[in-house]
Amino acid sequence: MWKIEGKNTKKIMITGSSGQLGSALKFLNNNYLLAPLDKSQLDVVNKEKVFRTVKQIKPDYIIHTAAYTKVDESEIYIKKAIQVNCIGTxxxxxxxxxxxxxMVYISTDYIFDGKKGMPYTEQDxxxxxxxxxxxxFIGEQIVRSVLNKYIVVRSSWLYGGQGKSFVNTILELAKKNSEIRVVDDQIGCPTYVMDLAEAIFQLIKAEVYGVYHxxxxxxxxWYQFAREILKCTGNKDTLLIPVTSKELNRLARRPANSSLINTKGVYQLREWKDALYEYIQRHTAVNENIMFNI
Structure with missing residues (x-):
């Protein structure tokens, strides 16, 4: 059974609450009445269960963070990706x-092809x-066709919550390897989930609707991101080797430059390096041997 906590009169249901963003939303809270549900509590593909749960909770907002986010695996398990990201949505x-x-629908920079050569706006x-x-992207279209009041939030390169992230992966690799190969021809915006969660709560508070970055x-x-991660942990020993997407040979194609820019105001998230340094300071412990406790 879910646990509803908070003091604000608005009630917010969160799907996928055990993921990176879902866990950050629970942590921030902002005194809303929160009903966080993980996959074991709510399988979004089960329409009957979804309707029964929403009827029982009676939320003012549903922040839909539940998604199938395994980019390469989606190329193989296409049906699974469609079930969760389209039917579930x-x-x-x-x-x-x-x-x-x-409905607050969490979308991604990967809806763009990366050919623009500069950051994408909400109008692109x-x-x-x-x-x-x-x-x-199909999920976005579904939300916009079904609802009049919705918030689509596109973000990118998330780290900082529960589960696997690029930051934690680099730190773990640095403990075990003298060299790390990192792709250097894919550009994006690293995003700290605590900052993203705060932006979502600001949108809810402002009672605005539409598409936001x-x-x-x-x-x-990714190479520059990895370099900054090691820099802010004081690691000067691990060698980062830049490689191309072609050399990496991943199953799913990635956009070359999927960076985003917010043109609608309401909030402005801080510079990515500042957010990264705060995350590293909060969530890592560095001893004299440069050992990291993630």
Whole structure:
């Protein structure tokens, strides 16, 4: 059974609450009445369970963070990606419509093809290049076709919550390897989930609707991101080797430059390096041997 906590009169249901963003939303809280549900409590693909749960909770908002986010695996398990990211999203949207809740749909920079050569705005036309991005874009279209009141939040390169992230992966690899190969021809915006969670709560508080971009300011390549991670932990021993996407040979194609920019105001997230340093300071312990406790 879910646990509802908080003091604010608005009630917010969170799907996928055990993921990176879901866990950050629970941590921040902002004194809303929160009903966080993980996959074991709510399988969004199960329409009957979704309707029954929403009817029982009666939320004012549903923040839909539940998603199939395994980019490469989506190329193989296409049906799974469609079920969770499209059918699951439709179930939540229909439940929002039936029970008069505002839906906050979390989308991704991977809905863009990366060919623009500069940051994408909310007005740019999506053109995904992989199955994951395609299913998330279909999710956006479903939300916009079903609901009049919705918030689509596109973000990118998340780290900082529960579960696997690029930051933790680099730190773990640095403990075991003298060299790390990192792709250097994919550009994006690293985003600290605590900052993203705060932006989502600001949008809810402002009672605004539509499509918003929410990533930390600035952009970099994965290689530059990894270099900054090691720099802020004081690691001067691990050698980073830049490689191309072609050399890496991942199953799913990635956009070359999927960086985002927020043009609508309401909030402005801080520079990505500042957010990264705060995360490292909060969540790592460094001893004289440069050992990291993640």
């Amino acid at each position: 439709e179930n939540i949207a229909l439940a929002c419509k039936k029970f008069n809740a505002v 036309m999506p053109s995904p290049v992989n199955i994951y991005g395609y299913t998330k 929410a990533s930390n300011s600035g952009y970099c390549s």
